[in-house]
Amino acid sequence: xxxxxxxxxxxxxxxxxxxxxxxxxxxxxxxxxxxxxxxxxxxxxxxxxxxxxxxxxxxxxxxxxxxxxxxxxxxxxxxxxxxxxxxxxxxxxxxxxxxxxxxxxxxxxxxxxxxxxxxxxxxxxxxxxxxxxxxxxxxxxxxxxxxxxxxxxxxxxxxxxxxxxxxxxxxxxxxxxxxxxxxxxxxxxxxxxxxxxxxxxxxxxxxxxxxxxxxxxxxxxxxxxxxxxxxxxxxxxxxxxxxxxxxxxxxxxxxxxxxxxxxxxxxxxxxxxxxxxxxxxxxxxxxxxxxxxxxxxxxxxxxx
Amino acid sequence: xxxxxxxxxxxxxxxxxxxxxxxxxxxxxxxxxxxxxxxx
Numbered sequence: 001x002x003x004x005x006x007x008x009x010x011x012x013x014x015x016x017x018x019x020x021x022x023x024x025x026x027x028x029x030x031x032x033x034x035x036x037x038x039x040x041x042x043x044x045x046x047x048x049x050x051x052x053x054x055x056x057x058x059x060x061x062x063x064x065x066x067x068x069x070x071x072x073x074x075x076x077x078x079x080x081x082x083x084x085x086x087x088x089x090x091x092x093x094x095x096x097x098x099x100x101x102x103x104x105x106x107x108x109x110x111x112x113x114x115x116x117x118x119x120x121x122x123x124x125x126x127x128x129x130x131x132x133x134x135x136x137x138x139x140x141x142x143x144x145x146x147x148x149x150x151x152x153x154x155x156x157x158x159x160x161x162x163x164x165x166x167x168x169x170x171x172x173x174x175x176x177x178x179x180x181x182x183x184x185x186x187x188x189x190x191x192x193x194x195x196x197x198x199x200x201x202x203x204x205x206x207x208x209x210x211x212x213x214x215x216x217x218x219x220x221x222x223x224x225x226x227x228x229x230x231x232x233x234x235x236x237x238x239x240x241x242x243x244x245x246x247x248x249x250x251x252x253x254x255x256x257x258x259x260x261x262x263x264x265x266x267x268x269x270x271x272x273x274x275x276x277x278x279x280x281x282x283x284x285x286x287x288x289x290x291x292x293x294x295x296x297x298x299x300x301x302x303x304x
Numbered sequence: 305x306x307x308x309x310x311x312x313x314x315x316x317x318x319x320x321x322x323x324x325x326x327x328x329x330x331x332x333x334x335x336x337x338x339x340x341x342x343x344x
Contacts, residue, residue, distance in 0.1 A: 023317075056338050065331075121328075
C-alpha cells in the first residue's frame with residue numbers, strides 16, 4: 001500500500017479524512033455485494049467440475065479466496081478510475097473515494113497489490129490456467145470495461161460484462177486445469193444475463209447515468225430500443241440456461257428449475273416491455289439477482 | 305502533523321497490513337505442505 005501521498009502535507013491538508021480511513025472503508029472498496037456473486041458463481045463452477053471431490057478442501061478454499069480478492073481488487077481499481085463520475089451519481093456518491101475517506105493513490109495501490117497477490121497465489125496453489133483466467137478477467141474488467149468501454153459506447157456492459165462471467169470458468173479450471181464446452185456454457189449464462197440485468201437498472205437510473213455522462217443504452221437509443229434488446233438477450237438465455245443438462249453436467253432437476261426460472265425471467269422482461277413506468281424494471285432488476293443465485297444453486301444441488 | 309501523532313494514526317492500519325502479510329505467508333506455507341504431501 002502506498003503511503004507517500006497520504007503523508008504529504010499537501011494531501012493531508014487537502015483531504016484530512018483520508019489519513020483516518022478505517023478498515024471498513026478499505027473493505028468497501030472491494031465491492032462486497034459484487035464479490036458475493038463472484039464467490040457464489042465461482043464456487044458453483046468448482047463444485048460441478050468433474051472430480052471436484054479430489055481437490056483438497058484447503059486448496060478449494062484458497063481458489064475461492066483468490067477469486068474473491070481478485071474481484072475486490074478489480075472493484076477497487078474501478079472505483080479509483082471512476083471516482084469523478086461516482087461523485088455525481090446518486091447511487092455511488094457515498095462511496096469511500098468520492099467522500100474523500102481514502103486517498104486515490106492508496107486505493108489504486110491497494111487494488112494493484114491485491115491483484116498481483118491473488119493471481120500469484122492462484123498459480124501457486126492451483127494451476128496456471130485458473131491463474132491466467134483470473135488475470136484475464138481482471139484485465140477485462142479494469143482495462144476493457146472500466147477504462148475503455150464504459151464511457152465510450154452504449155454496448156459497454158455487453159462486452160464488458162464478460163469479465164463478470166469468468167468466475168464459474170475459473171472455479172472449474174481450478175479443479176480441472178482445463179477450459180471445456182461445459183465451463184463455457186456457465187460463462188455464457190452470465191454473459192447473456194448481464195445486459196438485461198444492467199439495462200433494467202439503467203432504465204430507472206437513467207437520469208443518474210446521463211448526469212455522469214455514461215452512455216447507457218436507454219440514454220443513447222431510448223427506452224423502447226433498450227427494452228427490445230433486453231428481450232432478445234432474455235430469449236437467448238433460455239437455450240443457454242438449459243445447456244448444462246444437454247452437456248451432461250446437470251440432471252433433470254436442474255433442467256426443470258432452469259426452465260421455470262428462465263421462463264419467469266422472460267415474463268418479467270415482457271412486463272418491462274409494456275410498462276410505461278419504471279416499476280417493472282425495478283422488479284426485474286431484483287429478480288435478475290435472485291435468478292442468478294437460484295440457477296447456480298439448482299446446478300449445485302443437482303450435483304449432490 | 306507531528307511525526308509521533310502520524311504513527312499513532314496509522315498504527316491500526318500498519319498492524320492490519322502486517323497481520324495480512326503473515327496470513328499470506330501462512331497460506332503459502334500450508335499450500336506448499338499440501339502440494340508436497342500429495343506429490344509423494
